[in-house]
Amino acid sequence: MACASTRATPKTGLRERKKIKTRQAIRHAAYRLFEQRGYDATTVEQIAAAAEVSASTFFRYFPTKEDVVLTDEYDPVIEAELLSRPVDEPIVESMRHAIVRPLREMYEADRPELIQRLRLVQEIPALRARMGESTSASCSHLVGALAQRTGREPRDLELRVLVGALLGGWQEAIMYWVEDDATEDLPDLVEKTPSASSPSA
16 A cells, blocks of 8 residues: 555564564655655665665665655555455455554554655655556555455456555545645545445445
8 A cells, every 4th residue: 555654563573573674764764865855856875874774775675766655564454454354244344444444553653754755646756657556566465365355366357446446546535635735534534435336345
């Protein structure tokens, strides 16, 4: 999902927690530099130096500078939420629960950083372009989780269309929130956003 935080789940091992800590250090260093220098003027080398890691370490965690803004550790959390929902619950409701709960945690813990990230996405064309790839990857993960929960095939077209429509609608709600100067409660806005549905969902 193109909204981020760095929460570790209770089952996260020590090695993964260290990775999350390093990603978090790189991400926070990047946001400080973006604020001071601007996104375009900030280089990967500067971010790595500020985070006290090598450039090669940066690229182990983030394939591109855009991914510092767009990637997060929430896809596994959302997948776990989806898999925990009742099997007979409508997919739209399961998706809504799985998205809103982590979003609320992120919103309460990192609201200023969240606003900064989304404003960067709003302003930087390269980020908007990369966001499409990030959303597509998130969609694939969630379709896989839903297929596992419902017994459908991961290539099920209905699941892919439904998940894509839901993520697209919620993404629009999030960008609306930023354009509206973040005046509303974001999780509430996403929760009440009209969503796509289907008779069998």
